[in-house]
Amino acid sequence: MARDVNLADTVSGSSSAIIDRVPRLWALWAAARPSQLALIVLVYALGVGMATAGPPLIASDPETPVDVRSPAFLEPVLAGAIALFPVAVAIHYANEYVDAETDALTDRTPFSGGSGALVQTGLPRSFLRPAVIGSVAVASVVVLSIGGSTGLPRDAVALLVTMFGLGLAYSLPPIAFVRRGVGEAINAVLGGVLLPLYGVAVVASPTGAAALAVVPFTLLVGCNLFATHWPDRVADATVGKRTLAVRWSPARIRRAFAILASTAVTAAAVLWAVGVFPAIVALAHLVPTPFLLWSGIVLTRQRSPLPAVLAMVVLAVSETIAWWWIGVVS
Structure with a gap:
């Protein structure tokens, strides 16, 4: 036990040393949210794996x-x-x-409350303004260049541009979806529908079946959002963000979570029965079930959203493996 504590202290001390030495560089790194970038790559790979199933099921x-x-x-x-x-x-x-402002008011967990980059470095909010402008400009140039020069399919480019616009509009005024009571829906569509379909589209044109195939994962993204927004509800309410955790009672949040989770399991079974899911993909959707049950029990009763995060990530991993197995091994 003492050894574990010493190791944790060493890691924490190393992080503090890096923050003290290069606070601006570290803030840019942390604010990019590397762990979420890794998850985005995983869900993109899920979509690419779906495309390996080929026509006529996923690709047209x-x-x-x-x-x-x-x-x-x-x-x-x-x-x-x-x-x-x-x-x-x-x-x-x-x-x-x-x-x-929200991040400064809330007590972060490893899965909620933003990166904490500005809070930990003491840098002002204005520090990120040039990073926002510069990154938006760079992303726009890269999308236009790759879309025009590499022959990236037009439907893939359209999906990427849609994600770009919705992702910025989720937070930024004048739209700021998260302040209008629809933030969870926009977030679920971005990560659960558009992102994996983009992965499909870079390889082949997605079919209607491809859109149906991402429904269970999208519902688990929604479950994850219930859990990750819960710890920030007081800070979000203070700054005017109208998340469901702010607007709904704990009992209503738990009921909505149960509806989404049970619908995800039912949808996976139906998609297998009608032939959209191969058997191995349907089985992959059973893997996160223990984490869903765990999350349903502790939701709104504990701050940590870990069980719901695990349910979403475990499904992303298991489903990605299943689809790639079909394309590579089968």
Whole structure:
């Protein structure tokens, strides 16, 4: 036990030393939210994995099956990832800039309350303004350049531009969806629907079945948002953010969580029954069930959103493995 404490103290001390030595650089790194960027890459890979199932289920291009070893597959996937990365960073910077006041008022958990970059460094909110402007400009140039020069499919470019616009509008005025009571819906659509479909679209045109296939994951993104917004409800209410955690009672939040979770499980079963989900993908949707049950029990009764976060991440991992298994092994 003493050894674990010493290790934790060492890691904490190393982080503090880095913050003290290069506070501005560290703030830019932390505000980009590296852990969330990794999750975004994972969900993008989920969409690409769905595309490996090929026509007619997920992709509408009828000619040849997807060959994951060919340059024709790898090049657009890499281009799509390169275009996605600066868009995600710009959205995160915008969210950190707008939420600086909220982050200063709330007690962060590892999964809520923003990155804490400004709070930990003592830098003013204005520090991030040039980062927001610069990252938006860079992302715009990268999207236009890659979309125009690499032959990234038009539907993929359209999805990426839509994500870019909605992601900025989630936080930034004059729209600021999160202050209008629809932040959770926009967030779930971004991460649960548009992002994996973008992964599909860089390889082949998505079908209606592809849109149906992401419904269970989207519902778990919604469950995750109930849990991650709960610890910040007081700070969010103070600054005027109208999240569901601010507007709804704990009992109503738990009921809504139960509805989303049960609908996700039911939807996965139905999608398997009608042939949209192969058996291995349907089984992958059972993996996060223990975490969903755990989250439903502790939601609004504890601050940490860990169980709901685990449910979403575990499904993303298991489903990604299942879809890639179909495309690579089967």
